[in-house]
Amino acid sequence: MSASPVPAGTPLQSYKLRRGRMGVERTEALATHLPRYAVPAGPGRLDLQHLFGDDHPVVLEIGSGMGDATLAMAQADPGTNVVAAEVHTPGIGALLQGLVEHGVENVRLLEGDGRELLDARITPGALAGVRVYFPDPWPKARHHKRRLVQPDFVALVADRLAPGGTLHCATDWEPYAEQMVEVIGADPRFEVSADRSRPAWRPQTRFERRGLALGHVVTDVLATQVSRP
Structure with a gap:
């Protein structure tokens, strides 16, 4: 059976999915804490002020990797909110674990394609970066x-x-x-x-x-x- 054709104008996937190990602590962090930090599922535009509970400027990070830099920047600048998007579950788990351990509240997580979020769910003029x-x-x-x-x-x-x-x-x-x-x-x-x-x-x-x-x-x-x- 042939693959379904990609609709005209659809951006090509800009990343390769890679396998990664999930330790017990990260797995538990995802199960326990992700609902509190996760960007709610769409469709529809995101209300960023409601998402974070304040009117601080919001930055979207596309591809937060293992989250080490994301966590450090969020800690250094608590007056800026960050939506961190990453397609690899181990990276989401690692960042989530760090957020919980350090009590960081100005980050929200999307396990998925940040470009798609930018296109479909971010309001024009809504981001600081x-x-x-x-x-x-x-x-x-x-x-x-x-x-x-x-x-x-x-x-x-x-x-x-x-x-x-x-x-x-x-x-x-x-x-x-x-x-x-x-x-x-x-x-x-x-x-x-x-x-x-x-x-x-x-x-x-x-x-x-x-x-x-x-x-x-x-x-x-x-x-x-x-x-x-």
């Missing part, structure tokens, strides 16, 4: 179309950001960094800068440390919205 740290680089040329940072994604982010909001990407794959600068810079709504010195306020991620150990160069691409769509 979008973070994309170390997305799958899809290094082979024939797979470049699967990279997350494409013109349609940049346009979607621009629509969902409040005035002055930021899109912050980081990658240890230099050709992808070049593409990010080119694609984001082509959108006149953004002012873009790129730096090979990690900002002090962004902690290293587990994936970043792995790339640095392999001799990769890390680039942070920071885009500020200077005009609304």
Whole structure:
């Protein structure tokens, strides 16, 4: 039986699902605490103020990995709320475990595709920022179309950001960094800068440390919205 055709205009999946082990503590954390931290299922637009119970600015992190950087940034900036989206259950479990252990309340979790959440459930102008740290680089040329940072994604982010909001990407794959600068810079709504010195306020991620150990160069691409769509 052949696979069902993908509807025209549907973005290609920008990640590869990977197997990972779930220890007893993470499994218990998911069973016990995820309902309190989880983004409620759709459809419909999210009421971010109701989700967090306050009117603090909200940042969406697409691909929070194992959550170490997400947790550290949330602890350092309790006045900013974070929606952390991750497709891999072990990563959600690890971050959830950290949130509970440290009593962090300004993070909500989505086990799923953050781009889909951005598209279908985030209201235009609702976000203070979008973070994309170390997305799958899809290094082979024939797979470049699967990279997350494409013109349609940049346009979607621009629509969902409040005035002055930021899109912050980081990658240890230099050709992808070049593409990010080119694609984001082509959108006149953004002012873009790129730096090979990690900002002090962004902690290293587990994936970043792995790339640095392999001799990769890390680039942070920071885009500020200077005009609304």
